[in-house]
Amino acid sequence: MPEPAGPARIALVTGASRGIGAAIARRLAEDGLLVHVVCHSALDAGRAVVKEIEANGGQATLHRADVGDESAVGELVEHVIARHGALHVLVNNAAVIDDQLLALTSTDRWERVLRTNLTGPFLTSRAVLPAMLDQGWGRIINISSNSARTPGPGQSAYAASKGGVEALTRALAVEVGRKGIRVNCVAPGKIRTEMTAAVADRFGPDGDGTRWGLPEDISGLVAFLAGDEADYVQGQTFTVDGGRMVMRGAAGRRSR
Ligand SMILES: NC(=O)c1ccc[n+]([C@@H]2O[C@H](COP(=O)([O-])OP(=O)(O)OC[C@H]3O[C@@H](n4cnc5c(N)ncnc54)[C@H](OP(=O)(O)O)[C@@H]3O)[C@@H](O)[C@H]2O)c1
Structure with a gap:
């Protein structure tokens, strides 16, 4: 028998x-949602996120799944x-992220990135849709990247994959x-996380005048898009980069 959902909304x-x-999970839990935290290899880190949420009075459950694995997503x-x-x-x-110049990119490497970053959101979205359609209410929020529009070499x-995620967002909407x-x-834009630790030098102060973002700079907008107030917002991609993209454009125009 399913546990009654009660007043809490359920998030994955x-x-x-x-x-x-992790910042998104913490923020949704703070907002009163019951959060299912999905990790892949870092089980201990996932446990720590769940503990932190619980210590702050929220509710969370940990899962381990590869988002590119159809049966694992289905089971989850x-x-x-x-x-x-x-x-x-x-x-x-x-x-x-697994940067490599295109000329040197093996098909396996290409497919690994696409599998996680684009097939993953396809599989999870397809799996949740029947429940959301039955409820007549649902929120799907995809995380893309500035790199879809302003990629670096490699x-x-x-x-x-991120351009695909943005197109998938519009198509499903x-x-x-x-x-x-x-x-x-x-x-x-550039957010300080383990993903960017290795490339931090490349993203360092580069004249655009913007600071490094924090995960919490992203989670607030996600929380808004997850709620009732976002009812009139559909199929959009929101850049959250402290102005990096527009300031780069302006710097480019100044230097011409
Ligand atoms: N950081 C930035 O500057 C930046 C900029 C633009 C866009 N983004 C996007 O923001 C999102 C989060 O980035 P982040 O910087 O927080 O990344 P991160 O620190 O590298 O964390 C990546 C997360 O994805 C999980 N993951 C990786 N492969 C997976 C798989 N096959 N199945 C399930 N989970 C998997 C990892 O799980 P485990 O740790 O358990 O393996 C980890 O929790 C990504 O979509 C990224 O592309 C980040």
Whole structure:
């Protein structure tokens, strides 16, 4: 028998063991949602996120799943829905970065990035849709990247995956817009996380005058998009980069 969902909405956040995903999970729990934290390899880090949420009075459950694995995603979503009889918010945050110049990129490497970053959101979205359609209410929030529009060298797979995520956002929004489901996307700029630790030098002060963002700079907008107030927001991608993109454009125009 499913546990009654009660007043709490149920959220599933992928890649929530650290970085931006962990901040989103913490923020949704603070907002009163019951959060399912999905990690892949970092079980201990995932446990720490759940403990922190509980210590702050929130509710969270940890899962381990590869978002690119169709049967693992199916089991995960089935488990959550069997437990609560509902699933209201999906945040597709999990991703990998594996930069390599296109000429040197093996097909395996390309497919690994696309599998996690683009097939993952497809699989999770498809799995949650029946419950959201039954409820007549749902929120799917995809996490893209500035790299979809302004990629650096070596980012062909990552940028293509994130461009795909933005297109997927719009395409699904068109399909479910009349069913009470909102599908939107957040594209962060440079955010201090483990993902960017290795490339921090490349992103250092580069004249655009913007600071490094924090995971919490992203989680607030995601929380808004996950709520009732976002009812009139559909199929959009929001850049959250402290102005980096526009200031770079202005710097480029000044130097011409
Ligand atoms: N940081 C930035 O500057 C930045 C900028 C633009 C966009 N973004 C986007 O923001 C999101 C979060 O980035 P982040 O910097 O927080 O990344 P991160 O610190 O590298 O964390 C990535 C998360 O994704 C999970 N993950 C990786 N592969 C997975 C898989 N196959 N199945 C399930 N989970 C998987 C990891 O789980 P485990 O740790 O358990 O393995 C981890 O929780 C990503 O979509 C990223 O592309 C980040």
